Amino acid sequence: MAQMFDFIIVGSGPAGSTLASTLSRSSKRPSVLLIEAGSKYTNPDLRVDGQRWMTFQKNPSMNWGYKTAPQEHALNREIDYSRGRALGGSSAINFGVYSVGASDDYDEWARVVGNNAFKWRNMQRRLKALETFHFDVPEGGKSGHIHVGYPREWEKDITPLLDIFEQAGFPLNKDHNSGNPIGMSVMINSAYGGIRSTAADALISAPENLIIQTDSPVQRLVIDDGKVIGVESNGKTYFASKEVVLSAGALDSPKILLHSGIGPRDQLQKYNIPVIVDVPVGQGLRDHYFTSIVYSRKDTSTDRKAFYGSQAAMDAALEEWKKDRTGGWSKYACGAGIGWFKSEEVAASDELNSLPAQEQRYIQLPTVPHFEIFTHFPAHWFIPNFPAEHLDYSCLSGFIYNSQARGEVTLQSSDPSVPLKFDPKILSHPFDRRVAIEVMRSVLKIAEHPSFAKDTVASIAVPKSASDEDILDYWKATVNSSWHMTGTAKMGTKDDPEAVVDEKFRVKGLTNLRVADMSVLPVLPSAHTQLPAYLTGATCAELLIKEYELE
Structure with a gap:
């Protein structure tokens, strides 16, 4: 019945x-x-805060596993x-x-x-x-x-990295959920006390x-x-x-x-x-799209290698998490810097000025950003054959906002x-490609700032140069959906x-x-x-x- x-x-x-x-x-x-x-998936181990980045890969039954059609402007990749x-x-x-x-x-x-x-x-x-x-x-x-909220303990390089953003001319923002996201913040998580919501x-x-x-x-x-x-x-x-x-x-x-x-x-x-x-x-x-650049860092600036490079350390941290929701899995990959910014170059671009008047008006409203920068994306779980000797690394990600592509x-x-x-x-629309270029140049501005560059050991994943062509080639080879x-x-x-x-x-x-x-x-x-x-x-x-x- x-x-x-x-x-x-x-x-x-x-x-x-x-x-x-x-x-x-x-x-x-x-x-x-x-x-x-x-x-239903009621196992609490699926809520480990620091493992949030792996859930969709490690548990295929929880994921529809969709892929895009081959993307013409991204080397025909299925994203x-x-x-x-x-x-x-x-x-x-x-x-x-x-x-x-x-x-x-x-x-x-x-x-x-x-x-x-x-x-x-x-x-x-x-x-x-x-x-x-x-x-x-x-x-x-x-x-x-x-x-x-925020993790109980932040990774050691989060606060210094926020200082570098400020030194490089990027404003700070104490609350990215105030209605005005413009500026660099510490990311608010849908997690608290080591467990995800x-x-x-x-x-x-x-x-x-x-x-x-x-x-x-x-x-x-x-x-x-x-x-x-x-x-x-x-x-x-x-x-x-x-x-x-x-x-x-x-x-x-x-x-x-x-x-x-x-x-x-x-x-x-x-x-x-x-x-x-x-x-x-x-x-x-519509969606937001992102790519990341990755640098190997001196071990004095980060202690991630000691954690991710040791299976014993990660196993012990998981047992500690199961006991009282503390330890490495409530610290590593649980915090990040996140910021939204306007770009003078985007605002003055032919690509923006060619958009319909109402779209131009919206994109130029005071609280609407042109792009996002995100720090501490755990790239070693996503880049194939990531070199173990470089687990002390820094990852900076750039996101295209206000995408004009209509799929x-x-x-x-x-x-x-x-x-x-x-x-x-x-990347099919000229405006999206312009924002891609300008957000990458902003990310590179951070990476090349003396306060950051002094601790860089090697480049793991970066564009060949800061030219429009090389930046776009990098985007085409590495762009991902933000799943938005x-x-x-x-x-x-x-x-x-x-x-x-x-x-x-x-x-x-x-x-x-x-x-x-x-x-x-x-x-x-x-x-x-x-x-x-x-x-x-x-x-x-x-x-x-x-x-x-x-x-």
């Missing part, structure tokens, strides 16, 4: 878990089904496009960066869609409710499910009216005369009396829509899927178990031809169906997208609670 719920939420990542938890805890206690394709397949979604395998972005991102979102619910002042209020921030300054939330933490002590169904991928929606009434999963049907909300992410919410007949007409007809609604699902894919996710089979084709079109996919079911006004959902997350042309995850964002946020995904779920929950008078 099929089961009936008030609400069905598909996907348990930051958006879906926040949405399901918040709805189910509202005072009228509606019945909510949270349905997740992956498993890793990992997505979490677990309770908690991609937060179960991500790198734990907890950043909100720019206040201007959210005010622009509100302007584009015509709904003040997305303005920064409202997002900031939701942010404080989501988190428990384990530090007095800067001030954060104190009662949320997601525990965030994931979206599954929002489901702790879930009320009885919230049913969590794992190991249940959704193949398609059940639609009756333009009204979405349920979902199909593994031969079972689950019905919703009020709403179905897709929160399966920017790669998989489109897949469910497309296999349900919601998407571009030509694409659906090609695979003999009956067309229910002709909307541009899967278009507008797509498209059907490649009528079988819902086959992934979509993912083509982000990395957005925009594939874009939110917009009713007359926006690129929009799939309206300003209240409702899919155009249907009733009782919404999408609430990173696929709807009309603005690529100036952040790592974990926290914006939490805020998206919280915003949709607030809207539904009001609409259905659940409080």
Whole structure:
């Protein structure tokens, strides 16, 4: 016998878990089904703070294992496009960066869609409710499910490296989650006390009216005369009396829509899927992209080799972590410097000045950065055959922001178990290539500063020179996705031809169906997208609670 719920939420990542938890805890206690394709994975060893960088590689059952199509502007490489397949979604395998972005991102979102619910002042209020921030300054939330903060102990070269940034002319910023991320900060983690937080933490002590169904991928929606009434999963049907909300992410919410007949007409007809609604699902894919440079350092500036170069040290640290969440695995790869910056060169470039006027205006807003620099990426886990003698190394990563490439996710089979084709079109836009060049020059400015260079022993991975051509060649050979996919079911006004959902997350042309995850964002946020995904779920929950008078 099929089961009936008030609400069905598909996907348990930051958006879906926040949405399901918040709805189910509202005072009228509606019945909510949270349905997740992956498993629960309750082993605490999967939450080791310093091992967050390896989870997606070491535990393939937790990862959909996606790759992009060959990228024409990146030497035809297939780029890793990992997505979490677990309770908690991609937060179960991500790198734990907890950043909100720019206040201007959210005010622009509100302007584009015509709904003040997305303005920064409202997002900031939701942010404080989501988190428990384990530090007095800067001030954060104190009662949320997601525990965030800094490692108990920082690696010895973090503070000196921040000093070098300041000496090299890069401003410092005490709180990158204040709404103005411009400047160099110490990274806020979705972790505290040696253990990582994931979206599954929002489901702790879930009320009885919230049913969590794992190991249940959704193949398609059940639609009756333009009204979405349920979902199909593994031969079972689950019905919703009020709403179905897709929160399966920017790669998989489109897949469910497309296999349900919601998407571009030509694409659906090609695979003999009956067309229910002709909307541009899967278009507008955006992401941030990064590359890193690596230098071997004097052993007086870092002590990583003593840890990573000794299996005995790492094994002993894991036992210490299991005992009381302390030791090397709560220190190494747990802290980093992170900063967002504007570039005079980008601002004055022909590439920016050739963009549409509204895009130029947005990119030049005061809190919107042009690029990001990140320190302490554990490159030895990612560079093949990393030389063991150089484990005392420093890694500096540069990220392209405001990417103007518009990729797509498209059907490649009528079988819902086959992934979509993912083509982000990395480095295809001239503006993206200009930002790539300028962020690398900024990273090289740090590496060549006398206070840094005095401790450099050798170059492990760097461009041949600082020329435009050599920098771009380096990017093409080494660029990676930041796994910040957005925009594939874009939110917009009713007359926006690129929009799939309206300003209240409702899919155009249907009733009782919404999408609430990173696929709807009309603005690529100036952040790592974990926290914006939490805020998206919280915003949709607030809207539904009001609409259905659940409080």
